[in-house]
Amino acid sequence: MSADQISVTFAALADPTRRAILERLAMGEAPVKELSVPFEMSQPAITKHLKVLEHAGLISRSREAQWRPCKLEAKPLQDASAWIEQYRQFWDESFDRLDDYLKELQSEEATSKEKKDGRSTRKRR
Amino acid sequence: MSADQISVTFAALADPTRRAILERLAMGEAPVKELSVPFEMSQPAITKHLKVLEHAGLISRSREAQWRPCKLEAKPLQDASAWIEQYRQFWDESFDRLDDYLKELQSEEATSKEKKDGRSTRKRR
DNA sequence: TGGTTAATTAACCAATAAGTAAATTAATAT
DNA sequence: ATATTAATTTACTTATTGGTTAATTAACCA
Numbered sequence: 457m458s459a460d461q462i463s464v465t466f467a468a469l470a471d472p473t474r475r476a477i478l479e480r481l482a483m484g485e486a487p488v489k490e491l492s493v494p495f496e497m498s499q500p501a502i503t504k505h506l507k508v509l510e511h512a513g514l515i516s517r518s519r520e521a522q523w524r525p526c527k528l529e530a531k532p533l534q535d536a537s538a539w540i541e542q543y544r545q546f547w548d549e550s551f552d553r554l555d556d557y558l559k560e561l562q563s564e565e566a567t568s569k570e571k572k573d574g575r576s577t578r579k580r581r
Numbered sequence: 582m583s584a585d586q587i588s589v590t591f592a593a594l595a596d597p598t599r600r601a602i603l604e605r606l607a608m609g610e611a612p613v614k615e616l617s618v619p620f621e622m623s624q625p626a627i628t629k630h631l632k633v634l635e636h637a638g639l640i641s642r643s644r645e646a647q648w649r650p651c652k653l654e655a656k657p658l659q660d661a662s663a664w665i666e667q668y669r670q671f672w673d674e675s676f677d678r679l680d681d682y683l684k685e686l687q688s689e690e691a692t693s694k695e696k697k698d699g700r701s702t703r704k705r706r
Numbered sequence: 707t708g709g710t711t712a713a714t715t716a717a718c719c720a721a722t723a724a725g726t727a728a729a730t731t732a733a734t735a736t
Numbered sequence: 737a738t739a740t741t742a743a744t745t746t747a748c749t750t751a752t753t754g755g756t757t758a759a760t761t762a763a764c765c766a
Binding site for chain 1: 585587588591592594595596597600603604607653655656658659661662664665666667668669671672673682
């Protein structure tokens with residue numbers, strides 16, 4: 457564990473079991489036993505995957521009696537997403553327009569004014 | 582190599598050297614020697630990283646005399662991005678508006694009409 | 707108390723990953 | 737032909753990953 461946070465995040469996402477767990481957790485919290493049901497895999501194996509996810513900050517854990525519910529923590533995904541979005545222009549033809557819209561959205565929220573202008577000056581391809 | 586494509590993509594992105602190589606290639610094509618300059622690492626090591634990236638479809642390679650230029654191929658990033666975007670609602674407060682905008686954008690492009698309506702009916706949080 | 711369920715820990719194994727140094731291939735240049 | 741430069745291949749080492757089974761901890765239940 458000397459890797460940077462985004463490396464840890466991508467490494468955690470590189471396993472299909474772990475991604476499936478995250479997808480399940482998007483529906484709501486769940487204890488280990490329940491998470492393990494869809495997989496032909498021992499419970500210790502699931503515990504290990506959960507440790508990887510927890511270490512990556514992608515889940516958090518609490519206690520309820522003998523259960524340890526897992527909860528999705530999507531924050532690291534935001535950074536991963538931001539990294540990938542750098543490259544959107546290389547695949548997305550409508551990148552310019554989306555990019556402009558996001559900038560506009562941001563300035564809208566930052567300044568809370570200029571609600572109905574700007575758009576007319578946007579670049580178009 | 583029996584993993585699904587998105588696992589291969591995330592695994593390729595989990596290494597900081599490989600991410601740095603992709604960032605360099607976003608500026609334009611480059612041969613192996615040039616790519617290896619910023620790293621304290623032997624050339625065979627770079628060759629290995631390039632193979633991982635090529636195997637993941639994140640770069641392609643050609644030939645020019647004794648050089649093998651590498652070129653960024655961002656397509657797999659689109660799928661990785663799409664996977665992560667599933668979770669945007671868990672971190673992004675303006676998810677609803679962006680989601681609505683993307684839907685609007687899509688229908689705009691599909692139908693090529695209804696250019697200046699819709700926005701007034703969007704959900705707001 | 708003892709039994710059951712939930713989950714983790716410990717010890718182990720096989721496969722993969724990330725690096726090295728040395729040898730080899732391929733193209734260019736003299 | 738030979739030397740140089742670019743890149744890869746080979747063989748090897750070390751650490752990590754993903755899984756196993758068996759034992760242990762922890763909380764609840766009757």
